[in-house]
Amino acid sequence: MKKTLILWMVVLVTSFTVLAQETRPGPQPAPETGELFKLGMAGYTFAKFDLDKTLATMQRVDVHYLCIKDFHLPLNSTDEQIAAFHAKLKEKGVTGYAVGPIYMRSEAEIDKAFDYAKRVGVKLIVGVPNYELLPYVDKKVKEYGFNYAIHLHGPDIKTYPDAEDVWNHVKDLDPRIGMCLDIGHDTRNGKDPVADLKKYITRVFDIHIKDVTGPTKLGYSLEIGRGIIDFPAFVKMLRKVKYSGMCSLEHEKDMGDPFMGIAEDIGYFRGIIRATKK
Numbered sequence: 093m094k095k096t097l098i099l100w101m102v103v104l105v106t107s108f109t110v111l112a113q114e115t116r117p118g119p120q121p122a123p124e125t126g127e128l129f130k131l132g133m134a135g136y137t138f139a140k141f142d143l144d145k146t147l148a149t150m151q152r153v154d155v156h157y158l159c160i161k162d163f164h165l166p167l168n169s170t171d172e173q174i175a176a177f178h179a180k181l182k183e184k185g186v187t188g189y190a191v192g193p194i195y196m197r198s199e200a201e202i203d204k205a206f207d208y209a210k211r212v213g214v215k216l217i218v219g220v221p222n223y224e225l226l227p228y229v230d231k232k233v234k235e236y237g238f239n240y241a242i243h244l245h246g247p248d249i250k251t252y253p254d255a256e257d258v259w260n261h262v263k264d265l266d267p268r269i270g271m272c273l274d275i276g277h278d279t280r281n282g283k284d285p286v287a288d289l290k291k292y293i294t295r296v297f298d299i300h301i302k303d304v305t306g307p308t309k310l311g312y313s314l315e316i317g318r319g320i321i322d323f324p325a326f327v328k329m330l331r332k333v334k335y336s337g338m339c340s341l342e343h344e345k346d347m348g349d350p351f352m353g354i355a356e357d358i359g360y361f362r363g364i365i366r367a368t369k370k
Contacts, residue, residue: 134342135161192218246277270295
């Protein structure tokens, strides 16, 4: 009798467990943040991977906006290739919101980049023009009506090391010429990206998020939350200045196998967004 009772209890518990597993939903995507700014992905993160792997990874971390790099969609792509590219993105729930960064060392390269952006169908170019070409960039921005975000690169190269340098070179140009505020590189050049976001917000058209180990050239990129950047303060400043563009992850650590790092970055940043809500 006792054994029979135990057997029935085991059957009952098993039945309830199976029922719970059948009715419980599977893993759900992260909910929308409810912020003015959106979370995206910088295409350079996937420099060693094809578009299929890029989109599959973005699906896994529930990110839907991509800054398009030319190794995924070359500058000389035909209209048919561009259409096929967009169709593949749409199938995976991803939108290409900008192109770049694109280095521009001549007027001909600037012409090619603007024509490319027009054919791709975006309104934002992330570019790195030589200083002497800025008047020509100003002319093309007026012609095309695009926003042009200069990507800053910290102490690694002489041009555009930080947000202040970009500002000083564009402040008297068309207001549609601004910066892609790479907060990691800005920090590595000894700057405070929170203060720079506030100071230069009228010219911040795109943001690359990452963390770094130190405020010098020796500082290197690592997973968000493990470095020195004050992300709670940065997210609060995004709200304060009402930034409405993209915060795109540019993961530059372990680029041959970045996937766990990408997941950690996205999870941490989303956690900070929720933790800092009033």
